[in-house]
Amino acid sequence: MKLSARNQLKGKVIEAxxxxxxxxxxxxxxxxxxxxxxxxNEAVDDLALKPGDAVVAIVKASNVMVGK
Amino acid sequence: MKLSARNQLKGKVIEAxxxxxxxxxxxxxxxxxxxxxxxxNEAVDDLALKPGDAVVAIVKASNVMVGK
Amino acid sequence: MKLSARNQLKGKVIEAxxxxxxxxxxxxxxxxxxxxxxxxNEAVDDLALKPGDAVVAIVKASNVMVGK
Amino acid sequence: MKLSARNQLKGKVIEAxxxxxxxxxxxxxxxxxxxxxxxxNEAVDDLALKPGDAVVAIVKASNVMVGK
Amino acid sequence: MKLSARNQLKGKVIEAxxxxxxxxxxxxxxxxxxxxxxxxNEAVDDLALKPGDAVVAIVKASNVMVGK
Amino acid sequence: MKLSARNQLKGKVIEAxxxxxxxxxxxxxxxxxxxxxxxxNEAVDDLALKPGDAVVAIVKASNVMVGK
Numbered sequence: 001m002k003l004s005a006r007n008q009l010k011g012k013v014i015e016a017x018x019x020x021x022x023x024x025x026x027x028x029x030x031x032x033x034x035x036x037x038x039x040x041n042e043a044v045d046d047l048a049l050k051p052g053d054a055v056v057a058i059v060k061a062s063n064v065m066v067g068k
Numbered sequence: 069m070k071l072s073a074r075n076q077l078k079g080k081v082i083e084a085x086x087x088x089x090x091x092x093x094x095x096x097x098x099x100x101x102x103x104x105x106x107x108x109n110e111a112v113d114d115l116a117l118k119p120g121d122a123v124v125a126i127v128k129a130s131n132v133m134v135g136k
Numbered sequence: 137m138k139l140s141a142r143n144q145l146k147g148k149v150i151e152a153x154x155x156x157x158x159x160x161x162x163x164x165x166x167x168x169x170x171x172x173x174x175x176x177n178e179a180v181d182d183l184a185l186k187p188g189d190a191v192v193a194i195v196k197a198s199n200v201m202v203g204k
Numbered sequence: 205m206k207l208s209a210r211n212q213l214k215g216k217v218i219e220a221x222x223x224x225x226x227x228x229x230x231x232x233x234x235x236x237x238x239x240x241x242x243x244x245n246e247a248v249d250d251l252a253l254k255p256g257d258a259v260v261a262i263v264k265a266s267n268v269m270v271g272k
Numbered sequence: 273m274k275l276s277a278r279n280q281l282k283g284k285v286i287e288a289x290x291x292x293x294x295x296x297x298x299x300x301x302x303x304x305x306x307x308x309x310x311x312x313n314e315a316v317d318d319l320a321l322k323p324g325d326a327v328v329a330i331v332k333a334s335n336v337m338v339g340k
Numbered sequence: 341m342k343l344s345a346r347n348q349l350k351g352k353v354i355e356a357x358x359x360x361x362x363x364x365x366x367x368x369x370x371x372x373x374x375x376x377x378x379x380x381n382e383a384v385d386d387l388a389l390k391p392g393d394a395v396v397a398i399v400k401a402s403n404v405m406v407g408k
Contacts, residue, residue, distance in 0.1 A: 017361070021222075029344040063106065063403075065078070068341065068342055069396065074382065087287070111344035135139050146236065167235040168246070174293070197230035201261070206408055207405055264311075267403075304350065
């Protein structure tokens with residue numbers, strides 16, 4: 001499946017930490033940039049996310065702000 | 069000002085292209101990762117965004133999906 | 137690629153209409169439900185979206201409100 | 205009140221499960237499509253959401269991606 | 273219809289300006305706070321938005337950042 | 341740092357309540373308007389958010405709906 005999202009950033013999972021319903025997954029994009037994704041616990045299980053996994057962080061262009 | 073957003077990715081503006089009301093700004097994060105931000109034309113003017121500018125792409129953790 | 141997004145709704149493209157930078161794509165989910173996605177023009181070209189295409193409308197759970 | 209959101213999908217609550225601060229509500233849209241909304245626990249109480257309730261899942265067009 | 277969104281801010285439309293597909297609506301919340309909503313042109317027509325209208329700006333809690 | 345986000349609403353923290361991974365911060369904007377931000381627990385610690393703090397609620401224009 002091809003996605004409309006312009007932003008598909010390649011990285012590696014550093015940590016996948018579950019809460020009661022929501023999990024936080026930290027992804028190293030290289031070059032000093034780390035992305036945190038807050039996703040459901042179910043999604044962590046579904047994708048069997050664990051440290052070291054090669055993943056893609058996906059973000060809609062309309063959800064990106066710019067700071068300068 | 070310090071921000072609550074977990075994701076503040078450092079990069080350089082590649083292109084800031086305005087539409088009629090909405091602009092698309094492409095930011096090189098290094099390591100082969102490029103982020104597109106869709107922001108208002110007014111924001112492009114306000115921040116005087118132009119190619120080569122050092123900027124920060126800001127995304128809430130709740131707006132990041134993971135693909136594997 | 138498997139996605140963390142809980143919401144992957146199957147439907148058919150009704151219309152993909154481009155603006156100057158942003159396009160609106162209407163997707164029929166059946167059962168009287170139609171979803172509009174606002175995506176970049178580039179994404180419409182990339183996915184070669186046209187009426188009748190079988191597609192998936194993807195939405196993060198954190199971007200869904202409930203009305204009752 | 206009339207809403208600007210293009211996407212107001214009619215369905216029935218399957219489950220409203222609370223976490224410590226955030227709840228996940230699953231809504232059956234018919235035609236095999238199910239939407240999960242992640243909303244605050246307070247909202248679940250406010251709307252008194254329970255299985256079988258007729259509800260509307262509301263999503264901004266800018267928060268919908270397309271996969272093909 | 274009652275909404276799950278925690279943030280329903282009362283204000284008055286200052287301006288509703290259409291682009292080719294996307295419109296920007298500025299809403300005065302009082303107390304020096306102005307909110308801009310970027311919505312579809314169709315929504316502007318549907319709600320017949322015009323300066324002076326009493327409206328509600330609706331935002332999911334998960335889409336609000338905090339700066340300090 | 342200057343932000344592209346059109347919506348930077350000034351207010352005071354009423355309450356910052358942590359969950360297991362996600363916190364809810366309520367901000368008084370004056371004029372009867374209160375905004376709830378759902379942010380990570382880490383962000384609450386990072387910004388040392390506490391009642392009475394002068395803060396800014398930041399929202400992208402594309403994440404604001406209008407009700408009338």
